[in-house]
Amino acid sequence: MPVRSSLSLLAPTPALIVCSLLGCSEPRSTATPQPDAGTVLTQGGAATQGGSTSAGMGGAAGALSSGGSSGSAGSGGSAGQLTVEAGPPAPPSAYVTTDDLSQALASASLNMGEATKADATVTLDLSTTYQVMNGFGASITDSSSYVMTKYLSADALQQALVKLFDPTEGVGLDFLRQPMGASDFSSVGNFSYDDGNADPTLTNFNITQDLKATIPLLKQSLAINPDIFVLATEWSPPAWMKNNHSMNGSGSGGGDPGLNQADYQSLAQYFVKFIQAYAAQGVTVNAVTPQNEPLNGAAAYPGMGLDGPSELSLIAQDMGPAFKAANLSTLIWAYDHNWDHEEYPEQIMSDATAAGFTEGAAFHCYGGDPSAMTTFHNKFPTKSIYMTECSGGDWQDDPFANTIELEISSTANWAQGISLWNMALDENDGPKNNGCNDCRGVITVNSKTSAVTYTVDYYALGHFSKFVRPGALRISSQSSNGAFNQVAFKNKDGRLAVIGHNTGRNTITVQIGSGASAMNVSVPANAAVTVAWTP
Numbered sequence: 001m002p003v004r005s006s007l008s009l010l011a012p013t014p015a016l017i018v019c020s021l022l023g024c025s026e027p028r029s030t031a032t033p034q035p036d037a038g039t040v041l042t043q044g045g046a047a048t049q050g051g052s053t054s055a056g057m058g059g060a061a062g063a064l065s066s067g068g069s070s071g072s073a074g075s076g077g078s079a080g081q082l083t084v085e086a087g088p089p090a091p092p093s094a095y096v097t098t099d100d101l102s103q104a105l106a107s108a109s110l111n112m113g114e115a116t117k118a119d120a121t122v123t124l125d126l127s128t129t130y131q132v133m134n135g136f137g138a139s140i141t142d143s144s145s146y147v148m149t150k151y152l153s154a155d156a157l158q159q160a161l162v163k164l165f166d167p168t169e170g171v172g173l174d175f176l177r178q179p180m181g182a183s184d185f186s187s188v189g190n191f192s193y194d195d196g197n198a199d200p201t202l203t204n205f206n207i208t209q210d211l212k213a214t215i216p217l218l219k220q221s222l223a224i225n226p227d228i229f230v231l232a233t234e235w236s237p238p239a240w241m242k243n244n245h246s247m248n249g250s251g252s253g254g255g256d257p258g259l260n261q262a263d264y265q266s267l268a269q270y271f272v273k274f275i276q277a278y279a280a281q282g283v284t285v286n287a288v289t290p291q292n293e294p295l296n297g298a299a300a301y302p303g304m305g306l307d308g309p310s311e312l313s314l315i316a317q318d319m320g321p322a323f324k325a326a327n328l329s330t331l332i333w334a335y336d337h338n339w340d341h342e343e344y345p346e347q348i349m350s351d352a353t354a355a356g357f358t359e360g361a362a363f364h365c366y367g368g369d370p371s372a373m374t375t376f377h378n379k380f381p382t383k384s385i386y387m388t389e390c391s392g393g394d395w396q397d398d399p400f401a402n403t404i405e406l407e408i409s410s411t412a413n414w415a416q417g418i419s420l421w422n423m424a425l426d427e428n429d430g431p432k433n434n435g436c437n438d439c440r441g442v443i444t445v446n447s448k449t450s451a452v453t454y455t456v457d458y459y460a461l462g463h464f465s466k467f468v469r470p471g472a473l474r475i476s477s478q479s480s481n482g483a484f485n486q487v488a489f490k491n492k493d494g495r496l497a498v499i500g501h502n503t504g505r506n507t508i509t510v511q512i513g514s515g516a517s518a519m520n521v522s523v524p525a526n527a528a529v530t531v532a533w534t535p
Contacts, residue, residue: 092519092533097459099400099526104459105171105466108529111520118520119508120481122498124488128476131385133489134417135175135229136407136465138442138457139389140221142179143431144424145213146187147445151426152452158220160443160452164423165225167469171462173442174227174470176218177388177419178285180234180274181209182247183292184301184435185422190247192238193274199240200266205273211281218283227470229417231287231362231388232274233336236302237267248434250297250305257310258297268318272326287331289362289388290314295337295344301434308344311335312354320357331359336388339368342376349380360384363415365406373413385414391421392457393429394438403460404501404528405485411464411474412487418464420457460528467497467532484510484523497532 094108148157163170179185181192194205207215222228236247241263244250250258259267275285290311297305306314315332323330334354335345345361348354360383363373373385387410396402403420410418425441427448442461444453468489477488477498486500502508502523512519512531523529 092531094519094521094529094531095463096521096523097400097404097463097528098524099398099456101400101456101459103524103527104454105462105530108521110531112518113516113520114514114518115509115511115520117509118480118511120479120484120500120510121514122484122486122488122500122510122512123478123480124496124498124513125476126490126496129490130474130476131411131414131416133411133468133470133472133474134384134386135173135227135470136418136461136468137173137175137177137228138420138423138461139177139179140214140217140423141183141185141421142187142209142214143185143433144422144441145217146431147426147447148217148424149213151445151447151450153450156450156452160424161217161221161224163454164442164458165221165228167225167227167466170224171458171466172225172469173461173465174225175229175231175417175419176221176423177231177233178214178218179292180232180271180288181236182302182433183235184299184433185425185431185439186302186433187431189433190236190302192236192247193270193277194238194240197240199238200263202266202269202273205270205277207274207277207281215278215281215283219281222283229286229470230284231289231333231386231419232278232285233289233292233388234271235292236304237263237270241267241270242304247302249299249301249303257307258304259306259310259314264314264318265322267314268322271319272322272328275328275330276326285330287333287359289333289336290319291336292389293337293364294335295341299435308347311344312348312351315348315357316351316354320354323357332357333360333362333384333386333388334358336362336364338364338366339370339372341368342372345376346379349383355380355383358383360386360416362386362388364388365390365410370406370409370413370415373410373415377414384416387415387418389419389421391436392440392455393436394440398526399440400456400460400528401501401503401526403457404463404499405503407460407464408485408487408499408501418461420461463499463528463530467491467495467499467530472497481508484508493534495532495534497530499528499530501528502526 094110095105096103096108097105164173182190191209193207194202239245239247241260242258278285291306294306296303334348390406392399407418422441424443424445427446429438440455442457469491471492472489475488475490479486483504484500484502488498490496498512505525507524510521510523
């Protein structure tokens, strides 16, 4: 007889309270919801999914509006107030997301014991471990904080933040990459923390713009999840520090240095003041990178070309000593650009002084291959590695598959954390500041209806962030089927998680482990699965 897990993704109650992986909600509609059956465990034979074919967390409940009501599903997720009791899911459990979100982190059936025929077998070796994981998330850009605070009521904002950051009632995002000043996503155009005339002593330094919405949102998010790791990245220093006297680009391409030679020390102190100002507001900046995309100096939005030797000098002679003098524990990560120029951080790590101040390297996904991170690791095994930007957008042919494959391939190539791009944008993919015209946020906030749509990126991130907590170790795992890409982790509490993606065109049975303790799950074509359990 099937034994039903105590976790039911959409289990009905007499009061029509709908419980899911992310919590419980009371539908505003009088229609009876179609419940998901939850994870079903069977001993031997075929696994069966009882109940209906509801979308689990996605689709059925629709987009979350500022009033808490539900609307059309679109590409979004479930709605309503999240009030599930604390505690991790009861092991073992499996969750599936299809690329069309007809199932979105929906609970799936598990068959215990050896499968009669498995299309893919995943074998784990817990004795072989790799990097320590730090988190998964995105960026609360100025545009993100603007749309979330302008278009959502206080209650709706709290609900959205819980779904984003709460490890129990949400997906537990725990990594934020925060722009220092304006990026190509800003609600007010270009701004820095010291605009106007040259001010080498930074007398006029201020974080006024961030205090309007970004810092309050960061504090609210940290109250929900204190484990959030905050990385800060500069797109452009104040215009007066640059050779072209503009925050946009540096007047040249190819990574030529755009920073005035006389202002390297001023820029180092700019970082110090930023970290201290955020700390005074209760936000700890755990790490910084000196420059976003330093080889993209010709950008028509805030940016600056900074070639490798210039960043090396900035870290070794200015930022590192300035951080040390100010007793800052904030880490410095080099590079923060695409995989295709791994030699950039390599030259910084090859300098003894710069390497002494540089804890790791950051990479983006827009050029090259994730194997560059393994190349870097093999040369500098004590340095950390992060995938710090990879936006989704209208250019993607299969958005969900693209994001889940990014996460699998990046963590398999030593990335300790992954940040996408904007946490939230409006229905027009903005507000924009002369940059990407069709980038996608993790959530979309409608400026007219206040509806919140949870995009494919939310669910792709959730397959990792919900089950791979800070401090988890990646462990050795092998798949017998090349069409089933996967990666595995062991959390500090001993709980294991395998995240996989069926890249094939047919539904397959995936077996994890062997013998009586083996677990089997059916994974639809082009769908992702997370299986979590405590051995």
